[in-house]
Amino acid sequence: MPSIAPYDLGEFVERAVFLGDAPAFALADGTVHLPAGGGSVLTAHDGGLLTACLDEYSNRLLTGGEDGRVVAVDAKGAMGEVASIGKKWVSVVAGGPSGAVGFASGRTAYTWTNDGKVLEKQFSRTVEGIAFAPKGLRCAVARYDGASLFFPATDAEPLFLEWKGAHLGVAFSPDGKFLVTTMQENALHGWRIADGKHMRMTGYPSKVKDWSWSAKGKFLATTGAPAAILWPFSGKDGPMGKAPLELGTRGNVMVTSVACHPSEDMLAIGYSDGMILAVRFQDSKEALLRRGGKGPLRTMAWDRRGRLLAFGSEDGEAGVVDIAG
Amino acid sequence: MSDAVSQNVATPATENNPIPVTVLTGYLGSGKTTLLNRILSEDHGRKYAVIVNEFGEIGIDNDLIVESDEEIYEMNNGCVCCTVRGDLVRVVEGLTRRKGRFDAILVETTGLADPVPVAQTFFMDEDVRAKTELDAVVALVDAKHLPLRLKDSREAEDQIAFADVVLLNKTDLVSADDLSKVEATIRAINPHAVIHRTERAGIDLAKVLGQKAFDLKKVLDSDPDFLEEASHAHDDHVCGPDCDHQHNHHDHDHDHHHHAHGEASAIHDVTVTSISLKAGELDSKKFFPWIQALTQEEGPNILRLKGIIAFDGDPDRYVVQGVHMIIEGDHQRAWRVDEKRESRLVFIGRNLDREELEAGFAACAARVRAHAEA
Numbered sequence: 217m218p219s220i221a222p223y224d225l226g227e228f229v230e231r232a233v234f235l236g237d238a239p240a241f242a243l244a245d246g247t248v249h250l251p252a253g254g255g256s257v258l259t260a261h262d263g264g265l266l267t268a269c270l271d272e273y274s275n276r277l278l279t280g281g282e283d284g285r286v287v288a289v290d291a292k293g294a295m296g297e298v299a300s301i302g303k304k305w306v307s308v309v310a311g312g313p314s315g316a317v318g319f320a321s322g323r324t325a326y327t328w329t330n331d332g333k334v335l336e337k338q339f340s341r342t343v344e345g346i347a348f349a350p351k352g353l354r355c356a357v358a359r360y361d362g363a364s365l366f367f368p369a370t371d372a373e374p375l376f377l378e379w380k381g382a383h384l385g386v387a388f389s390p391d392g393k394f395l396v397t398t399m400q401e402n403a404l405h406g407w408r409i410a411d412g413k414h415m416r417m418t419g420y421p422s423k424v425k426d427w428s429w430s431a432k433g434k435f436l437a438t439t440g441a442p443a444a445i446l447w448p449f450s451g452k453d454g455p456m457g458k459a460p461l462e463l464g465t466r467g468n469v470m471v472t473s474v475a476c477h478p479s480e481d482m483l484a485i486g487y488s489d490g491m492i493l494a495v496r497f498q499d500s501k502e503a504l505l506r507r508g509g510k511g512p513l514r515t516m517a518w519d520r521r522g523r524l525l526a527f528g529s530e531d532g533e534a535g536v537v538d539i540a541g
Numbered sequence: 542m543s544d545a546v547s548q549n550v551a552t553p554a555t556e557n558n559p560i561p562v563t564v565l566t567g568y569l570g571s572g573k574t575t576l577l578n579r580i581l582s583e584d585h586g587r588k589y590a591v592i593v594n595e596f597g598e599i600g601i602d603n604d605l606i607v608e609s610d611e612e613i614y615e616m617n618n619g620c621v622c623c624t625v626r627g628d629l630v631r632v633v634e635g636l637t638r639r640k641g642r643f644d645a646i647l648v649e650t651t652g653l654a655d656p657v658p659v660a661q662t663f664f665m666d667e668d669v670r671a672k673t674e675l676d677a678v679v680a681l682v683d684a685k686h687l688p689l690r691l692k693d694s695r696e697a698e699d700q701i702a703f704a705d706v707v708l709l710n711k712t713d714l715v716s717a718d719d720l721s722k723v724e725a726t727i728r729a730i731n732p733h734a735v736i737h738r739t740e741r742a743g744i745d746l747a748k749v750l751g752q753k754a755f756d757l758k759k760v761l762d763s764d765p766d767f768l769e770e771a772s773h774a775h776d777d778h779v780c781g782p783d784c785d786h787q788h789n790h791h792d793h794d795h796d797h798h799h800h801a802h803g804e805a806s807a808i809h810d811v812t813v814t815s816i817s818l819k820a821g822e823l824d825s826k827k828f829f830p831w832i833q834a835l836t837q838e839e840g841p842n843i844l845r846l847k848g849i850i851a852f853d854g855d856p857d858r859y860v861v862q863g864v865h866m867i868i869e870g871d872h873q874r875a876w877r878v879d880e881k882r883e884s885r886l887v888f889i890g891r892n893l894d895r896e897e898l899e900a901g902f903a904a905c906a907a908r909v910r911a912h913a914e915a
Contacts, residue, residue: 228638244638266635282607282635305607307631322610342612342627360614360627381617382627400627400666401617422667530638 218505222535223251229528231268233277234519236291239526239536240277242268248277249534250293258295260287270517271311273348278317280306286319286328299328310355312348318355318368320346325357327368335368345386345397358386358397363407365395377407379414385424390433394454398424402440404447406454415454417447422470426515430476430483435461435497437474437483444471444485446497463495464502475516475525484525486513492527494539509533559674560637561645563750564659566700567681568652568690572710576681576742576749577649583746588643590636592629594651605643607632611651613658616665622841622865623665624658630666637672645750646673653696656680656703657844657865663755664867677752680704680734681742684723685714691726691811701730702813702844702889705754706737713740730813731889733847757860757871813844816895818886818902822853827905832861832868835901840866842893848886851876853907861886 228244238252246261261281315330320343345358366374382400406415424440443465447455473486481497490509511531590605609628616623663675690697861870
């Protein structure tokens with residue numbers, strides 16, 4: 217039976233991650249909580265923290281704030297400023313190969329390389345999302361009417377992948393063959409990068425706000441429905457012409473967070489009532505990890521061994537589930 | 542942080558308690574910044590987050606002034622008028638994650654901004670809608686320069702047409718005669734807005750904030766044209782005894798609606814029209830299909846619509862309001878015994894076909910019941 221170590225953090229939890237084997241929680245008030253080993257609280261941003269993500273390449277937490285700063289917290293719990301752009305909001309951050317950091321404010325995308333240089337790229341529309349390709353220093357931004365691919369270190373014109381509508385989040389598939397965006401509409405859009413072939417993923421009753429690639433990139437699990445929706449990406453055409461897998465369907469309770477297990481075909485599903493289920497892809501078998509809570513689940517993350525699951529909610533409830541008990 | 546934090550004594554906003562949003566529109570130089578500075582510096586015990594297009598002239602130190610680039614997103618649903626402001630979606634989402642941080646949001650738009658996508662953001666984006674409620678659209682108008690603005694742009698007219706409250710500002714810079722003409726022009730564009738005359742944007746903030754102009758429960762209650770004795774009570778209703786501006790309006794022509802139309806037509810620069818419809822009891826089975834089809838087809842031409850409907854056999858008043866193709870309605874309260882069960886609907890927009898609207902509305906009338914004649 218799984219056991220839960222709960223933490224009442226009292227503020228909106230923007231992101232839960234594991235740094236090494238220790239959980240870390242980035243909160244909207246600008247603090248980062250590291251509860252392991254006696255526990256410590258870092259103040260990453262004045263005002264508020266707007267965005268945070270795990271940099272899988274360098275195993276660190278990256279955050280962006282209202283104070284115009286990008287901050288990194290490493291596995292030892294050491295905090296450092298990556299960049300500062302004045303009093304503009306840093307709305308998105310992403311980690312890339314060789315210690316690179318991408319972030320954006322308004323219509324400018326910034327790429328920080330580990331030799332300390334910050335490269336700026338202007339776009340005609342707001343940069344809503346940013347991501348690094350798995351290899352090489354190549355970035356993608358989500359924007360109005362599509363996504364743009366560019367090499368930050370060169371002046372070459374970005375490659376514009378067009379699709380009408382506002383694109384908000386962006387991610388490469390782990391093999392780098394596909395680019396996927398979340399949209400202002402209740403839909404995802406994707407492109408096969410080699411030839412720009414479109415993939416439309418629609419039918420959601422709500423906006424998609426969290427997603428997670430399964431082990432080896434076989435599926436992309438998403439929120440935005442009263443079930444987790446998993447699009448198959450193992451074939452060369454991605455999900456085109458295939459029905460998605462639906463897991464953890466619950467009448468009228470929305471899925472608000474998803475996290476795929478790092479090695480097995482299994483998904484942690486967080487709901488708007490705070491419940492967490494673990495569901496196996498193969499037979500849809502469900503296991504209850506958390507009964508419920510005060511507010512919607514915002515974020516979840518597995519440790520690299522796939523035994524611990526960190527979670528955080530919009531109401532400041534957080535915790536770590538040990539599935540082995 | 543500033544004193545503003547310790548002033549945060551009002552009820553903290555929660556999800557059950559949506560955060561009110563006031564939109565300030567107006568041309569460059571109309572007094573928006575002056576009004577914002579007043580709102581931020583006055584001792585009202587409330588803390589505001591302010592979304593501006595450009596930092597700069599706001600002299601108040603406030604850690605909740607956010608700059609955002611106007612970013613209009615057309616929704617991918619085939620409707621050209623279904624637009625939202627993507628920048629507001631992002632900033633409002635960011636601001637509203639932390640509870641009790643502020644009590645209300647002010648959105649300042651640029652002089653050239655279209656107020657419609659701003660307003661639609663608060664209806665069309667599910668997250669923004671869940672956490673906030675549009676309180677009112679307030680337009681500032683420069684009394685001296687309005688005639689010129691109307692000549693060279695459509696935005697100035699749109700801002701007035703779309704507003705719930707109009708501050709006719711800089712009244713000290715024009716003669717009483719010119720002021721009356723400018724006010725008549727505003728009335729011609731939007732007979733339903735509440736107009737306040739101001740100097741240096743000096744106004745009791747209670748007349749600008751907390752208006753609940755989009756609240757269906759209150760819709761039209763503050764609309765002078767909808768009040769029973771609108772044409773007589775109007776000015777007294779608009780300006781309370783504590784108003785600090787010139788009260789020379791009692792010698793206005795009280796039948797301002799028709800009068801204003803006549804006067805403004807001489808300006809030739811007004812392209813927005815307002816159409817008021819009146820009928821008896823309506824048949825809901827006829828009214829809903831009609832209004833749905835109408836807003837689908839004519840949505841791009843409709844800036845605002847508001848109405849109170851008396852449905853046959855329904856003891857409650859039904860209220861509707863709309864922006865372009867978005868329309869919402871709800872039961873408001875029971876009809877009072879002394880009230881005439883009458884249906885009224887007003888449209889503000891362009892290229893509206895009065896005869897067609899009148900005929901369509903009239904065709905929704907409930908049939909007289911057989912037993913009534915027996």
